[in-house]
Amino acid sequence: MKAKSKLLIRPVASPGEYTKVTPAQAGWELLHFAARRMSAGEKWEFDTGENEYGVVVLGGICSAETSRGTLGSIGRRPNVFAGMPYTLYLPRRTEVKIEAVDDGLDLGYGWCETDQDHPARLITPDEVKVELRGGGNATRQINDMIPPGFDCHRLIAVEVYTPPGNWSSYPPHKHDVHQVSDTGDLIEADLEETYFYKQDRPEGYAIQRVYTGDGSLDEVVVARQDDVVLVPEGYHPVVSAHGYTTYYLNFLAGSVQSLANTDDPDFAWVKETWGDKDPRLPIVSMDME
Numbered sequence: 001m002k003a004k005s006k007l008l009i010r011p012v013a014s015p016g017e018y019t020k021v022t023p024a025q026a027g028w029e030l031l032h033f034a035a036r037r038m039s040a041g042e043k044w045e046f047d048t049g050e051n052e053y054g055v056v057v058l059g060g061i062c063s064a065e066t067s068r069g070t071l072g073s074i075g076r077r078p079n080v081f082a083g084m085p086y087t088l089y090l091p092r093r094t095e096v097k098i099e100a101v102d103d104g105l106d107l108g109y110g111w112c113e114t115d116q117d118h119p120a121r122l123i124t125p126d127e128v129k130v131e132l133r134g135g136g137n138a139t140r141q142i143n144d145m146i147p148p149g150f151d152c153h154r155l156i157a158v159e160v161y162t163p164p165g166n167w168s169s170y171p172p173h174k175h176d177v178h179q180v181s182d183t184g185d186l187i188e189a190d191l192e193e194t195y196f197y198k199q200d201r202p203e204g205y206a207i208q209r210v211y212t213g214d215g216s217l218d219e220v221v222v223a224r225q226d227d228v229v230l231v232p233e234g235y236h237p238v239v240s241a242h243g244y245t246t247y248y249l250n251f252l253a254g255s256v257q258s259l260a261n262t263d264d265p266d267f268a269w270v271k272e273t274w275g276d277k278d279p280r281l282p283i284v285s286m287d288m289e
């Protein structure tokens with residue numbers, strides 16, 4: 001029998017929090033991730049403690065009250081394939097109450113410890129930068145909600161849409177060593193990362209490889225609906241099954257609030273072969289809402 005993957009976290013069939021990743025479980029230091037479903041009128045109350053949080057509305061509508069202010073109605077897309085995201089950034093030592101307005105509320109959230117104070121902020125869909133990255137059948141859409149340069153300590157949050165049959169996180173890249181050039185420029189950040197998957201049809205899947213250059217880690221996983229793949233180190237490309245659009249929500253935290261990375265030198269050359277962007281992109285846009 002094949003050994004269970006240490007990098008793949010399957011969801012649990014229960015109401016409320018249906019998946020969760022802790023640093024102890026992942027074998028790293030900083031990053032937590034979880035996802036939660038809520039019914040109309042249901043409340044989730046928590047204190048951020050010594051952590052900063054990013055809460056992404058995957059689907060549905062909620063209201064949020066915090067000790068930093070009341071934010072009112074948040075969200076509008078019914079699911080991740082129907083529009084652009086709302087994201088709530090919460091600093092440490094903040095009391096929070098989120099209430100579901102409808103039965104379709106689905107939240108994904110990442111958090112990590114911090115010793116800094118930053119302002120609470122609601123990032124609305126019109127504030128999200130959209131990038132079409134790559135080319136040919138390696139084109140994908142990136143939505144930047146908490147990008148590098150955002151006013152926070154460590155957290156980064158982005159959404160990625162990969163059309164049927166396309167490759168993503170490609171060419172393979174890594175961010176597991178903090179490297180600075182002789183001139184002080186950041187070459188690569190040391191980041192922990194979670195990939196949280198959704199498919200546009202429930203039977204869909206993606207395939208992700210996570211590997212290091214020395215071969216000490218080399219694992220291929222099949223990521224289905226609501227799965228989480230852990231990337232503690234190494235290169236980590238993805239391909240979406242033919243016929244299915246793959247979504248993943250990335251949370252990252254590490255040595256610096258940056259996405260500085262290094263391509264696998266064996267595959268970096270493919271960038272020179274890319275032509276036009278895939279015309280099926282963007283998958284989601286403001287025009288859908």
